Amino acid sequence: MSSTIKRGVSLYSYQNETFQGKMSLEDCLRTSAELGAHGIEVIGEQTFWGWPECGAMQEDIDNWHRLIAKYNCVPVCHDFMLDYKRYKGREMPFAEQVASVKNDIDFGARLGVKFIRALVSIDPAVLVAAADYAQEKGIKILIEVHAPLHFDHPWIIRHAEAFEKSGSDALGFLPDMGMFLFKFPPVWKEKFLRIGVPKAIADYVEKAYEDRVLSEYVILNVQEMGGTGPAVAMAETLRHNAAFEPKRMLDYMPRIHNIHGKFYQMDEDYVEPSIPYDQIVKVLKQGGYQGYICSEYEGNRWIEDAQEPDSVEQVRRQQVMLARLLGESVEPSLNTTVAA
Known part of the structure; x- marks a missing residue:
């Protein structure tokens, strides 16, 4: 039975090919559409020259809409990058932060998206202050819940409380x-x-992560094993990642409107070996989620020192996995457009 959950792609997935000039915006949209992933998430800085410092040229916006229509795609989300603590060597005052968010709301409206993604570091008061403006523009502001944060983290709970209080x-x-x-x-x-x-240390860190050993103990043990530099850095990754429970999304489902389908690799059997997408999709179905899961490939940075990333193939594999989990009858493949 087919699900009401829809498939999409964050163009961030194609960052290597985009930056190297191997894929144009049209290539990205055509490839996604051929895979039946018609929902498109975009990062302004990656796709639109001059954004946000100089704004985006109207001809580029017009070309975006032309290509969206040509490939029967749906503008889903614009990921904006307000980093108020690193703004021109000073912390951005509250009023400027709100104005900056409103600028991204305007940009999202120009792109025709329904959602804009806010970095998790943004103070909830800033988003609350911009909420009415977003409502007028027909846009929702979505705070990204990103590791090492999670739905039981005090900072995310603070956002949830502020959102509910705002009404x-x-x-x-x-x-x-x-x-x-x-x-x-x-x-x-x-x-x-x-x-x-050293392989012995790498094996230990891998096993310690699977056993959910406290990260501080892993770091200490690695140092006692003689690990320095890269070995300690490998152990440090445990501080920034964890296996939180997908079912925790259920309590927040009424306010969940888009999903980042993060993945680091898809094997030849269409499995992401580190993220349990079967459990994730089951929870999303249980919660009645009807939005997009947008592929977000981030394995490129882990392999580009040894081989050329093939982001398109990786996205294709994840889209096959998602289509299977969602109960779709047609398996995604390139050069075969699937109806939206």
Whole structure:
């Protein structure tokens, strides 16, 4: 039985090919559409020259809409990057933060998206202050729940409380599936081995992660094993990642409107070895989620020292996995457009 959950792609997945000039915006949209992943999430800085410092040229916006229509795609989300503590050597005052968010709301409206993604570091008061403006523009602001944070983290609870107190429907959440990292990703381990981590230490860190050993103990043990530099860095990854429970999304489902389908690698059997997508999709179905799961490939940075990333193939494999989990009857493949 087919699900009401829809498939999409964050164009961030194609960052290597985009930055190297191997894929144009049209290539990205055509490829996604051929895979039946018609929902498109975009990062302004990656796709639109001059954004946000100089704004985006109208001809680029017009071209975006032309290509969206040509490939029967749906603009889903614009990921904005307000980092108020690193703004021109000073912390951005509250009023400027709100104005900056409103600028991204305007940009999202120009792109025709329904959602804009806020970095998890943004103070909830800033988003609450911009909520009415977002409502007027027909846009929801979604705070990204990203590892090492999770739905029981005090900072996320603070956002949830502020959103509920505001009474605004324009505020919500965008969970990143990287917070459900149940196993240490093989591509991470392989990278650390290449840069000099002894195999015995790499094996220990991998097993310690699977056994849910406290990160501070792992770091100490690695140092006592003689690990330095890269070995300690490998152990440090345990501080920033964890295997939180997908079922915790259920309590927040009314405010969850988009999903980052984070993945680090898809094997030839269409399995992400470190993130339990079967459990994740089951929870989303249980919660009645009807939005998009947008592929977000981030394994490229872990392999590009050893091989050329093939982001398109990786996205294809994840889309096949998602289609199977969602009960779709047609398996995604390139050069075969699936109806939206």
